[in-house]
Amino acid sequence: MKRAQAKPILLSLERASATGLVEQIVAGLAHLIAQGTLRSGEQLPSVRRFGTDQGVGTSTVVEAYERLVARGLVAARRGAGFFIAYQSPQSPPTPVFNPPAPVIDSAWLLSEMFADERVPIKAGCGWLPGKWLDDDGLHQAERRIIRAPGAQQVGYGHPYGYAPLRLTISQFLAQWSLEVPIDQILTTHGATQALDLIIRTMVKRGDTVLIDDPSYCNLIAMLRLADVNVIGIPRTPTGIDTNALENLARLHKPVLYFTTSVLHNPTGTSYTPACAMRVLQAAERHGFWVVEDDIFRELGQPNDPMLAALDGLQRVIYVGSFSKTVAPSLRLGFIACQRELARQLVHTKMVLTLTNSEITERLVHSALTEGHHRRHVENLAAALLHAQARVNARLLEAGLTPFATPRGGMFSWAKFDRTELSARDIADLARRDGIWLAPGDFFHLTPPDQPWFRFNVAYSDVPELVAFFRGL
Template sequence: MIELKLERGSRHAPTLVEQLVRAFASAIEAQTLRAGTLLPSVRRLADEQRLSTFTVTEAYGRLVSMGLVAARRGSGYRVAVRGHRDEVRALEWQPPSLTATWLLSDVFADHSVPIKAGCGWLPNEWINESGLQHALRALSRVPAARIADYGHPYGFAPLRERIAEQLDRYGLPVDAASNVLMTAGATQALDLIVRTLLRPGDAVVVEDPGYCNLLQILRLAGLDVHGVPRTVAGIDTEAFEQVVIAHRPKAVFLNTTLQNPTGATFNMACAFRLLQIAQRHGLWIIEDDVNRELAPPGAPLLAAMEGLNRVLYVGGFAKTITPSLRSGYVVAERAVLRELARTKMAVGLTSSEATERIVDKVLTEGRYARHVEFVVEKLRHAHALVEERMDALGASVFRRPRAGLFVWASLPVDPCAAADVATRALEHGIWLAPGSYFRPGDAPSACFRFNVPHSVDDALWTFLETLP
């Protein structure tokens, strides 16, 4: 067995999990630990190194996800048997070309980039594996005849009931039968709203910066897109009203809680002012709120404040369960929801009942609340680490939420050179998300969106320290 020398107490030392992963990975690559070798049990290693079992379990989980270690129930963790090592070494990694196509589509299928500081999802090892496994086993016991047809156009009824119960706790009482529509992820919900309520040439307002995939949806729909600055308190309401008066938009799209990409959350005063302006000018408000469960309590919820008269509320489970299930929903007034359901059926038929059954089981029997608490605490710790590295780098951090996935920071680079920085980063196996991809019109920006749990690797900061 290898000798472990763990560094403790240093503010700049890698986490104990990272140190364990690196030590075992190096020993496996050097064949000090050969294929098939049984690793110490979690409890034994924890006792020997004076670690928590949680730390060892997370480190072993990362090694499994890297393909270096195999886990078998009842037989512990063993060094994985891999293919011909010489052939693997010969296939040297080639960085992909940084284009809009790669960032918006191919990136989701590209697993070659080791450090995904620009991605939009949680690390695989943070997934609620036990809850998902339980849900999958439960689905396997459902008679095939019960899930053989297309399912209900509005989605799996028990899951809609679960969503209604959750929204009621947030102060938004809804009827699960007539106000909740399941979709294939929150992004599809946004697309259905655009297709149903808007027509080519209509003016709309978005946050600047804002959700990059939404910008693409709006462009594909031929809409006239106007950006309004996002502040730490919410949208700039003075600039918003000026845009509304000048361009008479039909809708405004917002992230109220832990906004993507800035991590900022609306305060109550800004929320009230926004609703007043929208009501006075007859705008639809599309509230994309997929991050609410990761936020501290008390953030304003526009749909609850306004009552679904002009607000459509979008949610999903990609940030708390897993993005691969592609399960989201939209909440709206009864007549609007009926039109959204017709659009859903026209462009893609029903959403997957099998997927929705899995999500429902995770919510009800997968210790979901406990898992969310775990993720929130992990994110809080990761934010502290990343913010410390940002300060040491001299970066300007837009907001320090200590919650959610994202930090939006301006690096000491020329805004026009940000895309070049992202291209150079890929050559080092680092995916960065330059600010221009989150702005209407791709305006230059020295800002980057950092996914906090994917931004703790020392190699990222070593690269950033080389920037002029």
């Protein structure tokens, strides 16, 4: 039986157009497919035939056909030619994720909200608006890595991370008088993965771990996933309740204490030097390690204490990040710790996820060493301090009581006294008004008596917030 010939197709191509011939052919054929003139399974003319019919070169046709293959509109069968791909009857998937009906529950809500473009006022979110970040720096960094030889980019990165970046991190830490050679520094997929690697390397199920209370919501969730016994140490406006730490450590023999010395999430508070000293004394006395989760260091004050520097990494494992000042999307965190522990953590990292993306490590390195990073951070810190003051004034006006007056950073932590409603109830009502609130029980081990909220000062300086709370 003679095979059916592919039917001839004639597109009108414009040679003088700014749009290239390849793109015109792609668009023309895609249009014919969309309107059903070309149907699923139908064969396209051979490359040579189509080229002759259209008066274009075969390489132009190949390029166009391949792009249609890449877009899933055309299928190539070896030796047989090109065919219109099977068009799935399903409606084309929309690029914006549309969750069924949001269920408010801690990390999960936060993760869905990451994607939800429908909430105009992101008062509860955990990141800065794009325009506050270093767009230009990132673009400049991208332009630079393009000039780097490609062969360096297609391999796996170094298990510890890109060495020049680790050197830069070492210099960054030296500013705080913490001297760390680069074989005690490893990069991670954001500070969040750093916390998980520490847990999975150092904690056995059933061990006791201390955390700040309230605390970073992902830390609570990942400790629950690891099936460990978690005890909270109350935060105070000047750090943590060191008496509670002393008593609870004596009682429970913890393995680790995860804490944040500077601009703590969610309370925005920082340790005094005396608080830092007492935490390290308790660690020494009761034999636990301190994990200093220090991702806001760049935005703090110069005299804020750094546990790792005070202790010289004897009992402290330091976790840092540049996500808050360069770009969270780069997903670059790091750990600085004792040499042998670093080896073990790298082992866990390699087993669970292999290396980081060296391309993003190069981007971060480039952004940090370009020269204008420090100025960017200074401007950002100043803008956040101003926003803090304005937002705290608004919160008072709205009937909320701030926990403290943070010395910078992204967050303000405040409670709303005048209500019978729970923080979850209030967050639910706010969502209907287009305001995303982060209720306190996301950050507490057990729901607090009063409705607390974490406010992102970069998003909360809006009159709608006052109006909403006044209307409750």
